[in-house]
Amino acid sequence: MLEHLLVRWGARPVSFINAGNESLLMLCLAQSDFEGDRKAYWQSVIAQTPCPVIILANTTSFDLPTWEFPYGGEMLCKPFTRTQLVTTLRQLLQLQPLPLASEAVSKPPLTPRLTILIGDDNSSNRELLKAMLESDTLHIVLAESGQEALEFARHQIADMVLMDIRMPGMDGIQATQALRRINNSWARCPIIAVTAHVLSTERQQWLAEGLDDVLIKPIDDAQLQQLLQRFLGIAPRKAAPTEAASTRQSQVPTAPPSSLPAVDLMLGARLAGGRETLAKQQLVRLIDSLPESEQQIRDAFQAGDLTALLDWVHGLNGASRYCGAPELALLVETLETRLRTSGLRHVEALLDELYAAMTRLSQERDSLVSR
Known part of the structure; x- marks a missing residue:
C-alpha cells in the first residue's frame, strides 16, 4: 500500500538492500526496534544514511526514545493518515504539493489546514487549548459535550481529537467509541484523552477502549508540539529558550x-x-x-x-x-x-x-x- 501511494505521487521506491543514492529512507519499526541492541542498530543505520529519514512506528506511546537524525527526520506513529504522510514528506523533501485523491493533477495548498476537535465541558479549558493551538495551518473546532462532538463528526472529519474524559452525560470514552463507529476515517482518527487525573489502571483501560494516548492536564506548549509532530507530522515550532x-x-x-x-x-x-x-x-x-x-x-x-x-x-x-x-x-x-x-x-x-x-x-x- 505504501509503495503504491509513493508511486502515484511520483516517487521511485527501492528496497532497503538495493539502496544507493536515494532522497529519503523510510523505516517501519516495531516496538522491539525501540529497545536495546535493536535501537542501537537502527540508529547506526540512520547515522550512515546521507538523507532524511522517516520512522513509521508501530506504536502510539509517548514513552519513546529520542532519535538523532543527522540529515533531518521525523517519526509518525501508526495509524497515520495520508495527510500526515504527505505533510511529512513535503517538509523533509521540500516538495511541491502532492496529489492526494486521484491521478489528476489537483494541487492542494502548500500548507493544508488541518482540523483539531476539542471536546471539553469546561469552557476555560476549551478556550485555552484553542488559543494555544490555533494557527494558519490548524483549524480548531470546539465541542462542549460528547454529544456535540458526535454531531460534528456525523457531517465532517477531523485530523485529531483532544477529548476530555470526565464529561457529564456522554463521557469521553463513550464519545470516542461512538466516533469510531461512524466511518473508516473516524476509526483511524487519532483521539487523545485529556484529563486532570488518571490512575495507571485507568490509562490502560482507556487505551484498550479505543483512545490513542492519554495527556494529563495541564498540557504545556512543548507537549502540544510533540503531539502535533507525532500524530499530524507537523514540525515543532521553536520555543523560547527557557x-x-x-x-x-x-x-x-x-x-x-x-x-x-x-x-x-x-x-x-x-x-x-x-x-x-x-x-x-x-x-x-x-x-x-x-x-x-x-x-x-x-x-x-x-x-x-x-x-x-x-x-x-x-x-x-x-x-x-x-x-x-x-x-x-x-x-x-x-x-x-x-x-x-x-x-x-x-x-x-x-x-x-x-x-x-x-x-x-x-x-x-x-x-x-x-x-
Missing part, C-alpha cells in the same frame, strides 16, 4: 500547600503558552466559579454522594491545573487521588484545607483585575 523547561518544573507543585502561593502569574503565563493576559483571564474565571464549586462539594460530602463529589472535585482539578494557582492545584489534586483510592474516608481535613485555599485565592481577584 519556556519548555521552566513549564515542566512548575507544572506540578511538590511543596506543602501551606508554602505555596495562592497566585503565581509567571506559572500561569507559562501554562498559557506565554500569554500573560490569557493567564489572568483564566484565573479570574476560576475564581468566579469557586462559590458554586465549594457549595456543590459541601453538599455532596454532606450527602455522602461520592460520585457527585468526584465530579465536582475533578472539574475543579481540571480548571485549576491550567491556572497559576499552585496552592489550590496541589490540594485539589491530592483530594481527588484520596477520593479515588479511599472513598469518603479521611478527607474532612483535606476539604477544610481546600475551602481555606479557595478563600485565599478569591481574595486575590481585585488585584488581578487591576493589574
